[in-house]
Amino acid sequence: ILRRQKLFRSHFRNASLFGKEYKEDHMTNLTPRIINNLGNHKHRIPNHPIEIIKNEIYKYFDQSSTSFAKFEELSPIVTVEQNFDSVLIPKEHVSRDKKDNYYINEELLLRAHTSAHQVELLRKGESSFLCCGDVYRRDTMDRSHYPIFHQMEGPRKLFIRGSEKVENDLKRTLEGLVKHLFGENVEYRWMDEYFPFTHPSFEIEVFYEGDWLEILGCGIMEHRVLVNGKAEDKIGWAFGLGLERLAMRLFDIKDIRLFWKSEVVQEQFQNFTGDFRQFKFVLPERKIEPAKFDLAFWVPEGFHEHDFYDIARNIDVEDAIENVELIDVFTHPKTGKTSHCYRTFYRGALKGLQFKDVEHIDSAIRAALQEQGAGLR
Numbered sequence: 001i002l003r004r005q006k007l008f009r010s011h012f013r014n015a016s017l018f019g020k021e022y023k024e025d026h027m028t029n030l031t032p033r034i035i036n037n038l039g040n041h042k043h044r045i046p047n048h049p050i051e052i053i054k055n056e057i058y059k060y061f062d063q064s065s066t067s068f069a070k071f072e073e074l075s076p077i078v079t080v081e082q083n084f085d086s087v088l089i090p091k092e093h094v095s096r097d098k099k100d101n102y103y104i105n106e107e108l109l110l111r112a113h114t115s116a117h118q119v120e121l122l123r124k125g126e127s128s129f130l131c132c133g134d135v136y137r138r139d140t141m142d143r144s145h146y147p148i149f150h151q152m153e154g155p156r157k158l159f160i161r162g163s164e165k166v167e168n169d170l171k172r173t174l175e176g177l178v179k180h181l182f183g184e185n186v187e188y189r190w191m192d193e194y195f196p197f198t199h200p201s202f203e204i205e206v207f208y209e210g211d212w213l214e215i216l217g218c219g220i221m222e223h224r225v226l227v228n229g230k231a232e233d234k235i236g237w238a239f240g241l242g243l244e245r246l247a248m249r250l251f252d253i254k255d256i257r258l259f260w261k262s263e264v265v266q267e268q269f270q271n272f273t274g275d276f277r278q279f280k281f282v283l284p285e286r287k288i289e290p291a292k293f294d295l296a297f298w299v300p301e302g303f304h305e306h307d308f309y310d311i312a313r314n315i316d317v318e319d320a321i322e323n324v325e326l327i328d329v330f331t332h333p334k335t336g337k338t339s340h341c342y343r344t345f346y347r348g349a350l351k352g353l354q355f356k357d358v359e360h361i362d363s364a365i366r367a368a369l370q371e372q373g374a375g376l377r
């Protein structure tokens with residue numbers, strides 16, 4: 001296990017986050033890649049598609065009779081208590097797992113959702129608000145997943161307890177938002193969901209170019225969250241949505257890496273007219289197929305698929321990897337050792353790659369795996 005943490009810890013030791021030093025421990029799993037991008041968020045960059053969608057959502061809520069306070073500069077460094085306990089996520093819940101989150105140490109992590117700020121804002125006496133920020137999750141590697149993305153949380157629109165209109169208000173407001181973004185004729189559906197902090201809970205899916213796409217989670221706030229927020233005499237609802245998901249659909253952005261290619265994105269969105277339903281992002285045509293590299297190894301103890309993706313992302317700072325598939329898992333009948341085989345697809349989001357660069361990344365990934373105790377096959 002000590003070996004496994006080497007990659008993370010050796011780099012973390014000298015790192016400070018926003019100029020402050022933090023103690024490291026057995027939970028520390030931040031990588032240099034993430035540390036270097038901390039605070040490099042997109043929701044406050046003028047004409048960035050994430051900022052455009054954010055403003056469009058603001059516009060919708062600003063039309064209503066209630067006024068919404070806006071928060072978009074809260075630090076992404078939150079306590080375990082904020083991210084999980086304050087919103088009633090049980091102590092043993094899988095979503096707390098180290099394989100899914102970037103921990104600074106056992107007390108602090110990079111927020112995995114903007115719901116981490118619900119209780120904090122309630123306690124300040126806020127009642128209707130929108131809270132936007134960068135969130136961090138260890139996850140798979142493909143065209144729709146990136147370890148940093150943006151969420152918008154809100155509004156905790158509070159009513160006097162006992163009001164029956166809450167669920168109607170939630171549905172009416174969010175249906176209005178969906179129509180505002182996707183147009184009056186949008187096809188959408190309500191799905192039942194589960195979140196520890198809301199009950200009942202729902203998701204909205206939008207039918208867009210042939211697919212049902214989950215765009216937000218929401219529900220009536222659990223009483224205990226309101227108690228934590230010192231608003232126990234109230235009742236209200238909340239939602240959380242992913243800005244990349246919306247931007248990808250609305251602007252036809254087919255690869256999530258493009259949000260990080262600032263110059264190109266900026267250049268195209270400079271001509272944005274404000275009519276976001278007419279505007280499409282134009283990707284230069286690419287005829288090349290991705291280059292495929294397979295890598296098989298005996299996994300060190302406690303190794304998780306997400307560890308591979310994090311190692312790859314840490315090395316692939318220019319985002320040459322389009323996606324990775326775990327194509328084979330096998331346990332040796334005699335030794336009991338487990339082997340994983342990953343297929344990595346290399347292709348730049350914008351331009352072609354040099355074969356030597358790809359080989360360079362591939363061998364660096366191999367070296368990093370070996371350093372963590374993986375037995376290459």
Ligand code: FA5
Pocket residue numbers: 112113114115137139144145146149151153195198214215216217218219238239240241242243244245
């Ligand atoms: C949440 O994060 C809840 N905090 C949402 C919520 C808030 C529910 C308030 C109730 C009340 P979830 O993990 O499903 O839920 O993410 C919410 C939205 O974020 C998703 O609907 C999706 O639009 C977006 N999202 C989630 N994971 C990713 C990802 N890996 N990449 C891009 N967008 C994502």
Ligand code: MG
Pocket residue numbers: 214217
């Ligand atoms: Mg969800």
